[in-house]
Amino acid sequence: MRVLGIDPGLNQTGYGVVVRDGRQLLVLDAGLVRPGPASTRIEERLAALYDGVFGILARHQPGALALEEVFSHGRFPGSALWIAHARAVVCLAAAKADVPVESYAPATVKQAITGYGRATKEQVQHMVGVRLGADAPRSADVADALALAITHLDAVGSVMLSAAKHPAGRPPVPQTLRPAQGDK
């Protein structure tokens, strides 16, 4: 299965396409979509981001698009509203390309990649490189995108493994993929 992970932002959006080949994870493509400078009208930046993501979806035809969850509880800084704008057009591109969106809490991604739900950005960057048998991505946004793709591939792999062990019932959710307490 091929998974596109995306870390959306209006300044730059990180993306990474990862595929599982046996026990090995391979990066097919990774980089940044830049929706244009802050002086550009918001609707034009959103259109540039949409077109960029739709192009990646068309090129790689992934089985899923992995994103960070939206937290609807609590209060957020205003900048989160612009990230939500970027996230929305990424979701729309997925719908138009007929690719399902899967969301993971940040702590779930950190736990899946580093084994620790409160890992730093640097730890995630480092461990993404280790998991992919490559140098750590220099961009934290690309690393986060790849981490999301790996998290979803791990989740799907674990479920398939559990399904093989428990053919009669629904497999249990892997412990490492449960969100950390108090992080919702």
Next chain:
Amino acid sequence: MRVLGIDPGLNQTGYGVVVRDGRQLLVLDAGLVRPGPASTRIEERLAALYDGVFGILARHQPGALALEEVFSHGRFPGSALWIAHARAVVCLAAAKADVPVESYAPATVKQAITGYGRATKEQVQHMVGVRLGADAPRSADVADALALAITHLDAVGSVMLSAAKHPAGRPPVPQTLRPAQGDK
């Protein structure tokens, strides 16, 4: 000039198309786009909203789309993140239809419609009806959308009037269209 006002939301999005005919404002179309129940996948709801708004743009070909501003300062409840998702696909539809987006602060809209920047929803609803020579819209979301369209038509009208009076320079921003103090 024909203006489409939109009050975005994932449960329902209010819209209203208003045109100025001499001194009279006329509603060409108004109603709600419903992007589907909360049980539907978010990407499908965003696609339904996008298609709905794009259809309205194609049908009426307005000269502008008027929305509420995004406030990037301060902190917001989590529900604002979902409104931002809806707002983003409305902006994208405008970009794809080549219609410029104009944004107004809520206090600016209330001031323009009722003469008071802290008017209640009911006052806005009532005065929208008065301005349009019609019954007050029953839906507050439709009323807000129509209020945005009227606010933009007033702003454009004032600027044209001022430009006629001040042909040499850029006309001053009308006092009634400045955001209220402390409301940013």
